[in-house]
Amino acid sequence: MTEFGALNWTILIIYIVANLLLGLVIGKRIKTDNDFYIGQKTTPWWAIGISVVATYVSAMTFLGAPAWAYKDGLSVIAIHLNYPLVIMIVIIFFFPFFYNSGVASIYEYQEKRFGKRARALISSIWLVSQTMSSAAVLYATSAVLSFITGVDVIAAIFIVTFIALAYTVLGGITAVIWTDVIQSIILFAGAGIIFYALLNESSFSVMDSLAQLKSEGKLNPLITDWDFNATTTVWSGIIAMTLYHTTVYGTNQMMVQRTLAAKNIGDAKKSYLLMGFAAFFIYLFFIILGVLFYSYYQGKTFDNENLIILEFAAEYGMPGLMGLIAAAVMAASMSSLDSAFNSLSTVTTIDFYKKYFKKGAPEAHYLKASRLFTLFWALLIIFPAIMYHLHSSGSILEVLSKVGSYFVGAQLGMFGLGFFSKQATENGLLVGTAVGFVAVVAVAIGTDVAWPWYCLIGAGFNVIVTIIASRIIDGKQHELSEYTVKGQQLKFAREGLAEKENGWYRIPGKVDRVNYWLFAFFILTLIFLWSIQYMV
Template sequence: MNRSVDFIIIAIYLVVIALIGYFSGGKQKSTKDYFLGSDKVPWWAVTFSIVAAETSTLTFISIPGLAYITNLNFLQLAFGFILGRIIVAVVLLPQYFKGELSTAYAFLGKRFGTETRSFASVVFLFTRLLADGVRLFATAIPLKILLGIDYPVAILIIAVITLMYTVTGGVKGVIWVDVAQMSVYIGGAIISLWFLIDVFIPGGFSTIFISDFSHKFNFLNIDFLQDPKSLFNDPYTLIGGIIGGTFLSMASHGTDQLIVQRLLVTKNLKAARKAVIASGIAVFIQFALFLFIGIALFVYYGQMEIRSDELFPKFIIENLPVGVTGIIIAGLFAAAMSTLAGSISSLSSSVVFDLLPKYFSGTDEKKNLFSSRL
């Protein structure tokens, strides 16, 4: 099958994304402009950026596979995500805004000294680099299958384009690109679902909702009410989802510079609270969308021997028409690039604000801004 149209769509997408990042970032005159966007980014854009930053290619290809082999129980985790973000909004965000802090770890510096701040920053740098290495390689897997390119080429394309708009646009550029990229990958998911239901599954929704597939729509796992052991034996339960999701979200959205940097970009505390709570609701909807794709894939394919994370890429490459496949692959790029861009920006801000002042002092904003881009 001639995929030249798909390649053209992907190339245009990558160019447009780079231009959006460059022009939306504006002119940065200081490190505050570069890393905090001069506090001029609306809360809804920050919401989109948060969701895009925490969504990787693993989300795009793995969650449909999860619903294919199980059901909707995974969605219980999102209840904990929402609760955890409410706690972050009420407890942690006031502390960040009260002290006019530049990073999540600046709060530790005020309470426990610069050594603690530096240590926390180094831990963040180390763990973020490890996590992003895994995500970047995971992105190359479906791209290798879908585009027929080698792993190093796929990784290089993602890394170079992401670096271009992150370095030139600063955090504002990253956030507005995230808004565009979330629209692309969610749009790609919706298009895939539409093709599944309207084109490939005879009877569409009515077929999906028949009794033969009713077990796929099991949402709440409350078996622990009859059998307490299920709390430890079942992978997803209501209590486990709420507790685990709450603590995970408190850690990731309350203490991780990747997310905290975005919240500090908002105009004020009220806007930051809106952004973080709304992101929890958006993640719930996003999970539901990708899980429903997995159920539709089960109805279409039936039970088959295949790795669950290969299922959605298989459907994309074998069934979707030329052009549409290009849009979906652009969505995969979007999911990967948004996470990587957020990591680059947050890693840089943590180094510049948390580590460098300890060894280098100076008030020359031009030099500081140059160091930030490096």
């Protein structure tokens, strides 16, 4: 590894200081706890959309996607085919419930639909799963900074935590969104330079590289085998991962919270539609980068595949490039960490502290509490991050996805039952959620079933057991909750409420016209990928 150098340090430090200053400036506008959670509803939809993209792309994609594709080839794209379907489901069914109610914590829906225990349960599940996921992001970033700068990994974990914590505490969700916009620019600039340099340095033409990869079986994006033990088949991507990512985008406070800062439901939907149309190209770019690295290095074995992109950048030797890459990786990471810190604090304050421990306090008190809880979660995440450092191997993107897969079935089952089941009750839901989680753990330990299917398994057990347990414990339900999709539609009709606002549906279950274009885009991506294996 070459010396990091003064120029690289200058670039990295300027980036860090700029983020802190932005948090300081925005923080002066934060007057209430609600400002901290969802801002003042003045943020433009495109900024929220970029923030959504940046948060989920993160350092996991910057490092992990090329590493995963280096190992498994272009088939990794199957895991990311589903975003158009996911975004359609979320904006049709989830957004109307969250936005119309004016909540800051999306888990308040569970209390309205089922009761306090259901809300406490899903909030707790999310707090645990998000802590583990954020710790993986923190570890990945710190490993990169250690590789680039020579700083110890554990020391880097503390440094990255402090930087992301500082501007999040100062500026709340608004600072999170606007720093994400800046961070996404840096991230894609760094990735673009690496891609250009790789093509420029390679002794093979792109077509020669693709032909070699095809001969080695790494250029087939659509593996159609019905093998439930394989991770990257088209079926796991379209069926299993559609459910997985629906949970990520529909039941994850970290992702949904920023859309609640939109001016209206139309802007909230447009911010997610940006991800629906852009995600395929983003992930395809990083996955192609990985398969081109495989060609460039002729399949060389790396001790840590997550560092391939950094090895190449160091070899390339462009002045300031390592500083830009370090800033890009920090940008990718902090776009996820800042969101996690803010949303963990929001859920803790609203769903637990305000509800059970300190009711009726002044807004200034809750704002202070939110900032203290932000500090608490930032410090807590450090410990599992250190554990990842000591025990993790393989693609960090795959590791992160596996961690999340244990929890998403429970979350999806709880919301799915709330939306569509008349017979599900709170008592039955608690039983079903527990059984669903046990089923996932049993499958993970006792079988070779690939992790993308864990969501389907967990949610399936949850739904079936909940319906049975609800009937046994509470008997047949005769009244339809107004917090089901059907109940909301009946309420809108009964009370004469406007179904649309500024041309966008406020009522769940209604399809905005742009969703048809999104579905058509999904079909076109399948056709494009299918054609790749015949183009070379």
